[in-house]
Amino acid sequence: MSNDSRLDLAKKLVLALEKNNESDANSILDEISSHRETEIFHEVGRITRQLHDTMNKMGLDEERLSDMTKNDIPDAKERLQYVMSMTEQAANQTLNVVEELLPISKELNDQSDNLSEKWERFLDKEMPFEEFKGMAAELTKHFQNSKGSLKQVQEGLNDILMAQGFQDITGQIIKKVINLVQDVETNMVELVRITGAKGSVSKPEINTVLPGPVVPGVDDKAGDVANSQDDVDDLLSSLGF
Amino acid sequence: MKILVVDDFSTMRRIVKNLLRDLGFTNTVEADDGKTALPILEAGGIDFLVTDWNMPGMTGIDLLKAVRANPDLVDLPVLMVTAEAKKEQIIMAAQAGVNGYVIKPFTAGTLKEKIEKIFERIDG
Numbered sequence: 231m232s233n234d235s236r237l238d239l240a241k242k243l244v245l246a247l248e249k250n251n252e253s254d255a256n257s258i259l260d261e262i263s264s265h266r267e268t269e270i271f272h273e274v275g276r277i278t279r280q281l282h283d284t285m286n287k288m289g290l291d292e293e294r295l296s297d298m299t300k301n302d303i304p305d306a307k308e309r310l311q312y313v314m315s316m317t318e319q320a321a322n323q324t325l326n327v328v329e330e331l332l333p334i335s336k337e338l339n340d341q342s343d344n345l346s347e348k349w350e351r352f353l354d355k356e357m358p359f360e361e362f363k364g365m366a367a368e369l370t371k372h373f374q375n376s377k378g379s380l381k382q383v384q385e386g387l388n389d390i391l392m393a394q395g396f397q398d399i400t401g402q403i404i405k406k407v408i409n410l411v412q413d414v415e416t417n418m419v420e421l422v423r424i425t426g427a428k429g430s431v432s433k434p435e436i437n438t439v440l441p442g443p444v445v446p447g448v449d450d451k452a453g454d455v456a457n458s459q460d461d462v463d464d465l466l467s468s469l470g471f
Numbered sequence: 472m473k474i475l476v477v478d479d480f481s482t483m484r485r486i487v488k489n490l491l492r493d494l495g496f497t498n499t500v501e502a503d504d505g506k507t508a509l510p511i512l513e514a515g516g517i518d519f520l521v522t523d524w525n526m527p528g529m530t531g532i533d534l535l536k537a538v539r540a541n542p543d544l545v546d547l548p549v550l551m552v553t554a555e556a557k558k559e560q561i562i563m564a565a566q567a568g569v570n571g572y573v574i575k576p577f578t579a580g581t582l583k584e585k586i587e588k589i590f591e592r593i594d595g
Contacts, residue, residue: 318480318481318482321482322481322482322485325482325485325486325489328489329485329489332489332493440524440525440530440555440560441555441556441557441560442525442554442555443554443556443575444554444556454557454558454559455556455557455558456556456557456558456561456574457556458574459573459574459577459581462556462561462572462573462574465558465561465562466561466565466572469562469565471565
């Protein structure tokens with residue numbers, strides 16, 4: 231809007247106000263503000279256009295960005311969920327076998343202990359014949375038992391072996407997610423640079439989010455974490471534990 | 472000796488349970504966070520509490536504070552087994568009245584040592 235037309239409108243407004251002509255004054259004010267709004271609208275349009283052009287010049291792909299937000303990130307969440315369920319499954323599979331095998335190995339161990347003690351007495355010629363007959367029967371039973379039990383142990387160990395396959399698969403999935411995070415990071419940094427966003431990014435507070443497991447080389451840089459059980463013990467004993 | 476094991480990951484509960492059984496403690500109960508653990512503790516009969524820190528619902532540190540605030544449970548031995556390793560957190564747990572603190576990942580030996588130490592102190 232030119233200077234003259236603005237001056238003209240201002241004069242008309244003063245006149246209307248002096249005459250107490252409420253409706254004229256209002257319509258003049260509306261006219262002025264509508265001009266102003268149009269200007270702002272144009273300005274926003276111009277900035278948007280500029281941002282779009284700059285992004286294109288910088289090789290930032292808007293479609294890629296929106297694709298990342300719409301598809302890749304939800305997709306990554308699902309992938310990580312899958313990693314969690316796979317690791318849980320593998321851990322359960324392993325624990326199942328361990329729980330099944332521990333009593334078997336304990337039973338074999340007890341039998342061996344019992345028999346070796348008897349065998350010693352037999353070698354020292356301290357065993358009456360009647361007891362020897364009993365021991366021979368026990369030995370036969372132990373051998374038969376061992377055969378079946380050790381076969382079970384072997385099968386179980388094989389199951390544990392196979393359960394470790396999760397490492398390969400989850401590793402590949404996590405690698406993909408890491409790539410996505412890198413992609414997002416690069417685009418975000420570029421976007422922040424272009425839009426010239428300033429101001430500090432606030433850090434999350436410790437009481438709202440627990441820091442969780444220490445990732446070596448990432449979380450232990452500030453020296454405020456215990457790197458081993460010894461560190462914990464030292465700290466606690468310094469507190470009088 | 473009845474032991475309550477509190478952790479939101481069932482695999483970790485199983486590992487702790489198996490280790491405890493190996494140490495001769497066969498009577499164990501499980502809970503998946505502080506909220507479910509507290510009623511079990513309040514019902515009585517638990518002699519020892521092993522708890523994680525970071526759990527949804529109610530965290531281990533809040534559970535510990537609730538235990539110490541309850542006159543019936545004030546002397547219950549509590550062992551914290553957690554991945555939280557910040558020094559200020561360890562100090563926070565000590566101030567809240569924890570009896571032992573084990574960081575994950577841990578070994579069977581460490582768990583055994585800490586449990587034995589706690590009982591030594593109680594008996595002594």
